[in-house]
Amino acid sequence: MRPSLAAAIDLRRHVGRGVVRTAGHAGRFFALLVELVRGLAEWRVWAPRTVEQAQNIGYGSLLIVLLIAGFAGAVTALQSGYQLQGGFVPLYYAGGVVASGVILELGPVLTALILAGRIGARYAAELGTMRVTEQIDALESLGRSPVTHLLLPRILSGILVIPALVIIANATGIASGYFASAATLDLTWSDFTFGARFFFKGPFDLWYSLIKAYFFSAAVTVIPCYIGYNTQQGAEGVGRATTTAVVAASVTILLLDTTLAKLLLGQ
Amino acid sequence: MIELKNVSKRFIDNVVLDGVDFEVRQGETVALLGPSGVGKSVLLKHIIGLIKPDSGEVIVDGLYVNKLKRKELSRLRQRIGYVFQNGALFDSMDVFENIRLGVTNDEQYRDLKYCHERVRECLRLVNLQPEVMRKFPAELSGGMRKRVGIARAIAGRPTYLLYDEPTSGLDPVNSDVIDSLVERLQGEIGVTSVMVTHDVRGAFRTADRIALLWQAKIRAVGTSEEILASSDPAVRQFLERDFEMTLTQQATNLDEAIGDGTQH
Incomplete structure (x- = not known):
């Protein structure tokens, strides 16, 4: 040939x-x-486990979300201060840049990406280990559904907790942005809020942030659960599933981010 | 009654089961023997519907397992206890919760008092103390994990018990303990059992009938006397190899005992 x-x-x-x-x-x-x-019909099974999972991932993720949002808000304020130097644009614009930047983009996206690494990796590794050690088979052999016992509680707890974490991240980012502006640009609270309101397009901005958070929470939970649940080939397979889950969830978040901006902001 | 009719299964290019016919009658214990990796566990997983055959039929109590809907399969599984090779205990739950999950009736599962009594009873049946209840799987020895696995499998009062290599990875003393346990459970709870194993000695001790899975087919089925009297070269080869392995194991144990003796 x-x-x-x-x-x-x-x-x-x-x-x-x-x-x-x-x-x-x-x-x-x-x-x-x-x-x-x-x-979903078998709520007696998934409801108590969802509360347990929500507590685990909520408290466990709070510190890292506060840190990331805090730094993101402060850096946005510092960089906008640097760009506004020269006097052509009023300094109070920094308030607008921080508030809009955090609410529309940084709060939901950074929180989702960090949670894809934290929660997504955890879900994929847990389910993958359960698959390769036959724990999922054992559950099925007892006539119980792995979907209601394992997957639904993880996914629903993520959908409950992640938007709440995004709201906290938005508030933290704006607060840290204000403190950074006050420390470096001598911006007062009233200047900062005036600037923030100047760019604020109404409650839709907040809804947009929350809608993104719900879509991202589905990506952070459903994709890693699917990948972990279908893990094969022992410890190596669990490692591969974990990495794949984080990468796939992160890429999906970025794709959703672009798609939602196009669809909802009409740009 | 469990029946497999002309069951075939392959994984990519590897033919694991090739037109297997296999039958387990009500109340009997059948040991399924065969070399490691021959597909014994795959056959066992067909019975409970964890693996679907490429062709052929798996029938339990007149129900065609591979054609059952999700809920029907779930109901059938509640009548079958499955003891996994490595225990497959839920490592995030303690022993009590592990065994409680075996209580397959939902009303009984929600009744905490009933569950406590049932878990205690199951632990007694597998010779474990009630104090084990609060331990996590990681805190148990290999033999104890196997016994908790058996306790979980019997917690729902099944009609059938499927054991996947119940003595693999255990030392001869613990293997004997598990074999006695299997034998005693047959008497006490009177279930129909299928035991997958490559431990010939244990199989001859506990089973009413023995089947040999060899090169993707059931090569021989019969009572222990019939299997011992078989002139089939595959059966002879398998039994003689096991006999040699037993002698080697005994010689190793003896060497170790002598070694220990000279050290003290």
Whole structure:
């Protein structure tokens, strides 16, 4: 066989396998979504476990969210102060840049990305370990559904907790932005809030932030749960599932961010 | 009654089961023997619907397992206790919660008083003290984990018990303890059992009938006497290899005992 023909056949085989694998993932992912919706009826099983999970991930993530939002708000204030030097633009604009930047973008996106690493990795590793040690099989063998016992509590607790963490991140980012502006630009609270209101387009900005938070919370929880639940091949598989889950959730967050900006802001 | 009719299963290019016919009658204990990696656990997982066959039928109590809907399968599984090879205990839960999950009736599961009594009873049946209840799986020895796995499997009062290598990874003393336990449970709770193992000695001790899975097919089925009398070369090869392994193990134990003796 000619080398060019062999290479072409090899390429087709690779593409074919890729298509089959992607179709398999799409089918399994869709089936899982259907199971999740069906599982909602068994609230006696998932409700108590959801509260437990929400407490775990909520308290556990609070400190890192406060840190990230605090630094993000302060850096935004410092950089906007640097760019506003020269007197052509009033300094109170810094308040607007900080408030809008944090509410519309930095608060939801940075919180979601950090939680993709923290919660997403945890979910994928937990479920992956349970899969390879046959704990998920054991649950099924007892006639119990892994979807209602393991997946729904994790996903619903994320959908409850992550938007709340985004609201906290927004408030922290704006507060730290004000303190940084006050310390470096001598901006008063009234100047800062005047600037913030100047750029504020009404309650829609807050809704936009919250809508993004809900979409991101689905990405942070559903994708890692799917990947962890379908883990194969021992400890190596758990490691691979964890890395894949964080990368896939992060990329989805960025894609959603762009899509939602286009759809909701009409830009 | 459990029946497998012409069941085939392959994983990519590896044919694990090739037209397997297998039957377990009500009330009996069948040991499924075979070399490691031959597909014994795969066959066992077919019975409970954890793996679906590529072709053929798996029938339990007249129900076609691979055609059951989710809820029907769930109800069938409540009648089957499955003892996993490595225990498969939920490591985030203590022993009490692990065994309580085995209580498959929802009303009984929610009744904490009933669960406490049932967990205590199951622990007694597997020769474990009630104090073990508050321990986590990581705090238990290998033998204890296996016994908690058995306790969880019997907590829902199943009609069938499926054991996946209940003695693998255990020393001969603990293996004997588990074999006695399996034997005693047959008498006390009267279930129909399938035991997957490569431990010939344990299988001959506990089973009413023995089946040999060899190269993706059931090669021989019969009572221990019939299997011992078999002239099938595969059966002879498997039994003789196990016999040699037993002798080697005994020689190693003896060497270790002598070694220990000279050190003291």
